[in-house]
Amino acid sequence: MFVQLVSDDVQKLWSEQGLQGSILVSIVLQIMLLLLGNRRKYNPRTLVATSILWCVYNSAYAVIPTALTITAQTTSDVSTRELMSFWASLLFLHLGGPDNFTAYSMEDNELWLRHSVLMASQALFTLYILLLSFPSCSHLPLLSILVYAAGLIKCFGRVQTLRLASTEHHRASMLGLADPGPDYAKLMEENHLKLSQGFIVNIDEFAKHEHSPSAINADQESRSKEIVEAHHLFKKFRPLFVDHILTYEDRDISTSYFSDLDSSKAFRAVEIELGFAYDKLYTKANVVCTNKGLIVRGASVVLILVVLASFYFLSDIGDYRAVEVFITYLALSAEISKEIYALITMVCSDWTDLWLNQRDQTRDILFFQCLKQPTKQRWSNTIPQLDVLSVALNEKPTRVLRIQKLFGVDEYLEKQSYETFTEVSVNLKDMIHSQFKEFMGFMAKNPNEKPLCVHRGSYSLRENECINLLWSTDGVDFDQSILIWHIATTLCFDLAVDDERGSNRVESNHMSRYMLNLLVSNPEMLPKGIGMMRYRDTCADAKRFFNRKGPFTNNAEAYKILSEVKCREVLPSVVTGDRSKTVLFDGCRLALVLMEMKVELMWKVISQVWIEMLGYAAANCGGFHHSQQLGRGGQLLTHVWLLMAHLGLTEHFQVSKGHARAKLIVS
Structure with missing residues (x-):
C-alpha cells in the first residue's frame, strides 16, 4: 500500500502560489542585478558584498528554469493556461539579463558555449509552453510570441557578449591575418639560378618600415577630449589583456602622450581605459554600443511597449484574478523600468561621449543637466x-x-x-608617477x-x-x-x-x-x-x-x-x-x-x-588576472600595470620594425 506524501491540495497550492512567488522573486533578483551591475564596478569586494553579489547572480538564473517547469505542469482552464504561457515568455525574457551585468567573473565568459546551450534549451522549453496555449480565443498567446521574440533578442545578445569577451575570441581577434613574411625559398631559387648562369650575385638587405600611426590627439578641445584619447589608447593596448606583444611604435606614441601629463591626468587616462575594458568584459557594451546593436535592442524595447499597451487595451482582464493581473502588470512595468534605467546608464557612460564626438557634438545638446555633467565612478579608488x-x-x-x-x-x-x-x-599617485618617469629618464x-x-x-x-x-x-x-x-x-x-x-x-x-x-x-x-x-x-x-x-x-x-x-x-x-x-x-x-x-x-x-x-x-x-579584478572594484596593481605599459617600462614591446627586405644585385 502506497502513501501519498504530498496531498493534492498542497500540489495545487504549489502550482499556483509557487509560480507566482517565483515570478516575483525573479523580478526582484533582476532589479537587484541591474542595480548591483554598476556598483560592482567601483565598490570594493568585502565579504558581505561578495556574498550578496554571488547569491543574487546565481539565484537570478536558477529560479527561471524552476518557474518554467511549474508553468509547464499547470493544466487548468484555457484562460489560465494562456496566462501561464504569457508568464513563461516573461520569465524567458529575464534569462537575457540586464545590459550592465552579463558575467560574474571572467570564467563566465570562458564558458559562453555552456551558457548558449542552457539558453537554447530554455528557449525550446518556453516555445513548447507557448504552443500549449494554442488554439486560443484571445490575443494573449500572440502577445506571448512578441515577448518571446524580445527574449530571443536579449538572450542572443547575452551569449554574443560572453563569446566576444572570452579570452579565446579576444586573442583570435588580436592575431589578424597570418603573416608568412618574405618568400625566402623563392629568393634562394633565384639566387641559385643566377649563380649557375655565371653571374656574380650579392644580396643587399634593407628594412622596410611600416607607416607610423598618427599621434594620439582628439580633434577638438572639449570635456570628452580625454575620453576620446583614452579610447584610442585602449584600442592600441587591448592586446595586453591577453598577454600579446606590442610594437615599439605603439610605445613611442604612448610615451610621447603620457610625458606631457601630470600624475593626476595620467592615472585618469588609465582609469578611463580600464573602464572601457570593464564594459567590454562584463557588460553588453560589445553588442549594444554598436549601430546594429542599438537597432536590434531598440526593437526589443518596442516589442515590450506594444505588449504592455495591447494587454491593457485588448485583453479581457475580467477573466483573471486580481493577483494574476497585478503580477502581469508588475512584470511588464519592471521590464520597461529596467530599459529606462539601462538607457540612462548608457547615456551617462563614456560610450555616449565617444558617439557624440564622432558626430562633432557634446553633451550640451542633452536636455537634462544631470546628463550634461554626469558623475562617473570607474573604480573603487x-x-x-x-x-x-x-x-x-x-x-x-x-x-x-x-x-x-x-x-x-x-x-x-x-x-x-x-x-x-x-x-x-593623490600623494601616492604622485610618488608612483614621479618614480616611473625618473626611471624612464634613466632608461x-x-x-x-x-x-x-x-x-x-x-x-x-x-x-x-x-x-x-x-x-x-x-x-x-x-x-x-x-x-x-x-x-x-x-x-x-x-x-x-x-x-x-x-x-x-x-x-x-x-x-x-x-x-x-x-x-x-x-x-x-x-x-x-x-x-x-x-x-x-x-x-x-x-x-x-x-x-x-x-x-x-x-x-x-x-x-x-x-x-x-x-x-x-x-x-x-x-x-x-x-x-x-x-x-x-x-x-x-x-x-x-x-x-x-x-x-x-x-x-x-x-x-x-x-x-x-x-x-x-x-x-x-598576467592580463587575465588583471581583467578579473576589474569586476571586483578594481586593483591599484592593474592601474600601475597599464601605466607602466604606456610609459614603456614593461617587456610587452618586441616588434621594432617591419619586414626586412632583401634584393639580388647581379653583376
Whole structure:
C-alpha cells in the first residue's frame, strides 16, 4: 500500500502560489542585478558584498528554469493556461539579463558555449509552453510570441557578449591575418639560378618600415577630449589583456602622450581605459554600443511597449484574478523600468561621449543637466590593507572558532576580519608617477639597462647607496621579500620618527599593507611562490613571541620589544633552518639597519623600494588576472600595470620594425 506524501491540495497550492512567488522573486533578483551591475564596478569586494553579489547572480538564473517547469505542469482552464504561457515568455525574457551585468567573473565568459546551450534549451522549453496555449480565443498567446521574440533578442545578445569577451575570441581577434613574411625559398631559387648562369650575385638587405600611426590627439578641445584619447589608447593596448606583444611604435606614441601629463591626468587616462575594458568584459557594451546593436535592442524595447499597451487595451482582464493581473502588470512595468534605467546608464557612460564626438557634438545638446555633467565612478579608488603583526597580536579575537574550523573557513574569515580599505591618495599617485618617469629618464640614458619590471627594489637601493640591503630583495624570493619589508616598514612606522614631509611614511605603510594583502588574498596576481606558507609561519612565530613577552598595553610597546631582539649577531636562518619559512626576525634585522639612517633618507628608500616592488608585481601579473579584478572594484596593481605599459617600462614591446627586405644585385 502506497502513501501519498504530498496531498493534492498542497500540489495545487504549489502550482499556483509557487509560480507566482517565483515570478516575483525573479523580478526582484533582476532589479537587484541591474542595480548591483554598476556598483560592482567601483565598490570594493568585502565579504558581505561578495556574498550578496554571488547569491543574487546565481539565484537570478536558477529560479527561471524552476518557474518554467511549474508553468509547464499547470493544466487548468484555457484562460489560465494562456496566462501561464504569457508568464513563461516573461520569465524567458529575464534569462537575457540586464545590459550592465552579463558575467560574474571572467570564467563566465570562458564558458559562453555552456551558457548558449542552457539558453537554447530554455528557449525550446518556453516555445513548447507557448504552443500549449494554442488554439486560443484571445490575443494573449500572440502577445506571448512578441515577448518571446524580445527574449530571443536579449538572450542572443547575452551569449554574443560572453563569446566576444572570452579570452579565446579576444586573442583570435588580436592575431589578424597570418603573416608568412618574405618568400625566402623563392629568393634562394633565384639566387641559385643566377649563380649557375655565371653571374656574380650579392644580396643587399634593407628594412622596410611600416607607416607610423598618427599621434594620439582628439580633434577638438572639449570635456570628452580625454575620453576620446583614452579610447584610442585602449584600442592600441587591448592586446595586453591577453598577454600579446606590442610594437615599439605603439610605445613611442604612448610615451610621447603620457610625458606631457601630470600624475593626476595620467592615472585618469588609465582609469578611463580600464573602464572601457570593464564594459567590454562584463557588460553588453560589445553588442549594444554598436549601430546594429542599438537597432536590434531598440526593437526589443518596442516589442515590450506594444505588449504592455495591447494587454491593457485588448485583453479581457475580467477573466483573471486580481493577483494574476497585478503580477502581469508588475512584470511588464519592471521590464520597461529596467530599459529606462539601462538607457540612462548608457547615456551617462563614456560610450555616449565617444558617439557624440564622432558626430562633432557634446553633451550640451542633452536636455537634462544631470546628463550634461554626469558623475562617473570607474573604480573603487581604494586599496585593501593587512598587517601580519596586528593579526599576531590578536587584536580582533575570533568568535565561534570551533564552528568556523568545522566548516574550514576560520583562516579565510580571520583574513577578512583584519582587512581594511584606504583611499588611494593623490600623494601616492604622485610618488608612483614621479618614480616611473625618473626611471624612464634613466632608461633613455642607458638603453641597455633592464626595464623596471625586472627590478624588485635593487635599482632604488643602488641609487641610494644601500648595497648592504640587497640581500632583502635580490637574495630572496619575491614573496619572502614582501614579508621582510612589510615587517620592517611596520616597525619603522610605529617606532621611528616621522619625516618632514610625512607622505613617504604614510604611503609606504599603505603600500606595505597593500602588498601583504595581495600576497594573502590574491596570490594569483603575484609571481609563483610559497607566500601563504611563509605568511602562516611568520604569523605563528610572531604570535608565539608576543604571547611569551605579553601582555602589552598597545602595539607600539609590542613592536618596541620585538625590535630589541638581538638578531644581527646570528642570522635567523641559522636558528630556524629550512623547515620553517618564518621571516619575522629577518624583517626586524632589516628594520634595525633602516632606523640607523637619517629619517628622511630612510622613508625615501622604503617608499621607493615599495614602488619598485609594486611595479614588479604589476608587470609580472598576467592580463587575465588583471581583467578579473576589474569586476571586483578594481586593483591599484592593474592601474600601475597599464601605466607602466604606456610609459614603456614593461617587456610587452618586441616588434621594432617591419619586414626586412632583401634584393639580388647581379653583376
